[in-house]
Amino acid sequence: MSSRTISVVTPVHPPHVRFLSEAYESLRAQTLPAGWDWEWLIQHDGDCDTALPFVDARVKFATSPAAGEACTRNMAVARSSGEFVRNLDADDQLMDGALERDVEVLLTHDKVGWVTSGARDLLPDGEVVSWAFDDPAEGLIEPGWTLDTFIENEWRLPVHPVTLCVRRDLLIAMGAWMGLARSADTGLLMALQTVSAGYFIATPSLLYRKHAAQVTAQNIHNDPVDKKLRYGMIIDRARALNDLWSRLTQPTTPR
Template identity: 50%
Template sequence: MSPAVTRRVTVVTAVHGPSAAFLPEAHKSLTAQELPAGWEWHWVIREDGRTDEVRPYVPDDARVTFRQGRPGGPGMARTMALAHAEGEYVKTLDADDQLAPGTLARDVAVLEAHPAVGWTTSRVLDLLPDGSTVGFPYDPAEGPVERGAVLDFWAAHDFRAQVHPATLCVRRDLLLGLGGWMALPASEDTGLLLALNSVSRGWFSAEVGLLYRKWEGQMTGQPSHVDPAERAARMAVVEARARALASFGWSCPPAATQ
């Protein structure tokens, strides 16, 4: 009898010095995940830079790969980490966040059961400094997210999507086909989300999939993130890319196979 083939979800994390101290908590949330028989996870951590600040916090775990490289922002770090992504699916996990129990198993179950779904998202709870959590009151219903739905909602709600890009789990070939994360100083994950939704149906899980940490050092809390001129430019590029992809009529999987 031949041995069973192990299938893999690659979890990709970009990290820089200020967020490195949260890596052990992210790792704890990963080790608590229970995947179906025959599945495993591999965690690729990529430092956005080459310093001595991150390595001391990288867990001593054979399932973890740590790499460094010249700084270029979290989008570039995640995209470079794809060089070590060998599984069918790629899951995003920011260094300062935590996966909720059962998240990876739910992602895998959806993508395995629905070949026409290219990506999944899930409910998020903001994790506040005092340990309390706050949910988003406008989550969509559990189930498919049709092509174009995220862009329509985002454009009508001050550039805020109804599903959270920090919870993405994506088919690896689709992610590579879109070039990974956008080359932006911020909102690179939102840009990817809208691009994905332009060419593929998604899925939203109403069960909590992520604890999204709110803290003073997070990049989205810095003044530069909300600078009006830069924000307008980022959003313009994100929207133009999504609309261009939609106009080409591409789909994943190809329409003939759906």
């Protein structure tokens, strides 16, 4: 009997290749419900001449023309076969039980389309510290709450989008990761929360590595003009989806 699968997708570019071994070890340590297994879709952004030392049939490596993180992640999704898709950036690590908790929530709550969870920052000296912001209470996240909170708190996210696990069919329907050079994960999260309830798992699932080469550490990521443009697009898209979704789901009036 074949197992059911959760797909873990990882975009990688040269500065982050050195972290993949630690990401792999965190995957190997994962437990899953009976009858489940994981596959790891690593997608290198551009040509790669580095041989990866993973002798594991569940690890599926490919390259694609350099196109940025969002497009690279989407190419990994295109190769995936799982019912659920979990994000794992190349420089991060899953914490014990992360995938099992994701799967159990999505199996238990059939109206929940996506899951996020707590995270811990992994500092350059190896110290692990709490995320800088307060997490919501564990449980269901109603559609619209994530966007409203994001706007009310002046673009501060109430949940960590890099911890996202989502039903593959919903991910594809939403266009997968948003085609932005930065904040593509926020763009996807805001689209998902428009049409589907989510769930927050309080138990931390991810070690989020802080280092000088990460995307969020670059000056352009926090440039006020760039940020206003990309967050404006994310909010406009979510609002447009909400308006369209509301019209399409209203009962039609007979002529």
